[in-house]
Amino acid sequence: MCRHFAYVGPPKPLGELLVRPPHSLYVQSWAPRHQRYGTVNADGFGVGWHADGDPLPARYRRSGPVWGDLSFADLARVVRSGTVLAAVRDATLPGADGEAAAAPFAYGPWLFSHNGAVAGWPDSLAVPARSLPADELLGLEARCDSALVWALLLHRLRAGDEPPQALADTVAEVAAAAPGSRLNLLVTDGTTITATAWGDTLWYLALPGGDGTVVASEPYDDDPRWRRVPDRTLLTASRTDVSLTPLKEPEAARRARPDDVKEPTA
Numbered sequence: 001m002c003r004h005f006a007y008v009g010p011p012k013p014l015g016e017l018l019v020r021p022p023h024s025l026y027v028q029s030w031a032p033r034h035q036r037y038g039t040v041n042a043d044g045f046g047v048g049w050h051a052d053g054d055p056l057p058a059r060y061r062r063s064g065p066v067w068g069d070l071s072f073a074d075l076a077r078v079v080r081s082g083t084v085l086a087a088v089r090d091a092t093l094p095g096a097d098g099e100a101a102a103a104p105f106a107y108g109p110w111l112f113s114h115n116g117a118v119a120g121w122p123d124s125l126a127v128p129a130r131s132l133p134a135d136e137l138l139g140l141e142a143r144c145d146s147a148l149v150w151a152l153l154l155h156r157l158r159a160g161d162e163p164p165q166a167l168a169d170t171v172a173e174v175a176a177a178a179p180g181s182r183l184n185l186l187v188t189d190g191t192t193i194t195a196t197a198w199g200d201t202l203w204y205l206a207l208p209g210g211d212g213t214v215v216a217s218e219p220y221d222d223d224p225r226w227r228r229v230p231d232r233t234l235l236t237a238s239r240t241d242v243s244l245t246p247l248k249e250p251e252a253a254r255r256a257r258p259d260d261v262k263e264p265t266a
Contacts, residue, residue: 002038002114002115003028003087003216004103004216005017005025005087005214005220006084006085006188006214007193007213007214007215008082008083008191008192008238009207009213010212010239014077014084014086018047018084018086019076023218023219023220023221025066028041028217028220029066032218033218035218036201037117041088041089041090042065043063043089043102044063044064045065045089046059046060046061046087046103047059047076047085047086049081049085055108056106056108057111059104059111061100061104066088082212083190085111085112086104097144100147101147110157110187111187113146113185113186113187114145114146114149114184116183116198118145118149118178118183119178119179119256122148124181125145125174125178128174131152133155153170153185163189163236164236167187167195168248171185171196171198171247179250183196185198192236193235193237194234195234195237196234196247197230197235198247199231201217201228202217202228203218203227204229204235205219205223206227211239212239213238232246232247234246
C-alpha cells in the first residue's frame with residue numbers, strides 16, 4: 001500500500017506541504033499512522049506540480065526512498081505551486097520499472113496516483129486491458145497495476161469524460177473485474193482534485209479562509225478539522241469547496257469486500 005497527497009490553493013513551497021508538517025507525507029514514508037497494508041513506503045516516490053504559465057505539470061520521481069534523496073529536500077525548499085500531487089510507494093515485489101512505476105503518472109494537464117492494489121493482478125485485468133487501443137497499451141510507463149489503472153482512466157479522460165465520471169467508471173470496471181481490489185485513486189488537472197475512497201483511508205482538510213484544500217491518505221497533523229471520507233465515495237474538491245458522492249458498488253466487489261472496511265469510522 002502507498003500513501004498519497006494532493007493540494008489545490010494559493011502557491012506554497014513543496015516543503016511546507018510535504019515535509020514540514022509533523023506527520024507529513026515525508027514522515028509517512030517510514031512511519032504512517034493509518035496504513036493498514038504494508039509498513040514502509042520505500043520503493044519510490046514522486047511529486048508533480050503545475051507552474052504558472054505552463055499548461056503541463058512538472059514531475060520529480062525516484063525509485064528509492066524519499067528520505068535518502070537530498071536533491072528532493074533542496075527542490076522542496078524553493079519550488080512553489082498552487083497544485084501539487086505526491087506519493088510514496090510501498091515496498092513491493094522486485095521489478096525493472098524503477099521510477100517509472102512511481103506516481104504521479106501524467107498526461108496533458110493531468111497528474112494521477114493510485115493508493116492500493118488490484119487483486120489477482122495481472123490476470124484479473126486481462127479483459128479491461130483488451131478494451132484499450134494497442135498504442136495506449138504499448139505506451140504504458142510501467143508494467144504494474146497502477147499503470148494499467150491509469151491507462152483505463154486516461155482512455156476515458158481523452159474521450160472527453162470529466163474526471164468525476166471517469167474515476168467512478170474506472171473504479172467500477174476494475175472492481176467488477178478484480179473483486180477485493182483497493183482503489184483509492186487521485187487525479188488533478190491543475191484546478192481541481194478528484195479522488196476515490198475504495199478500500200483504504202482518505203481524508204480531506206478545508207483550510208480556513210479559502211486558503212486551499214488538502215486531500216490525503218492520512219492527516220499530516222492533528223488539526224481537528226480533518227475529515228474522514230467514507231469508504232466507497234467519490235470526492236471532488238476545489239480550493240474553496242469539497243463534495244462527496246457515494247459510489248455504486250458492483251455485486252462481485254460487494255461480495256468480496258473485506259469486513260474491516262465495511263463500516264469506516266471518522
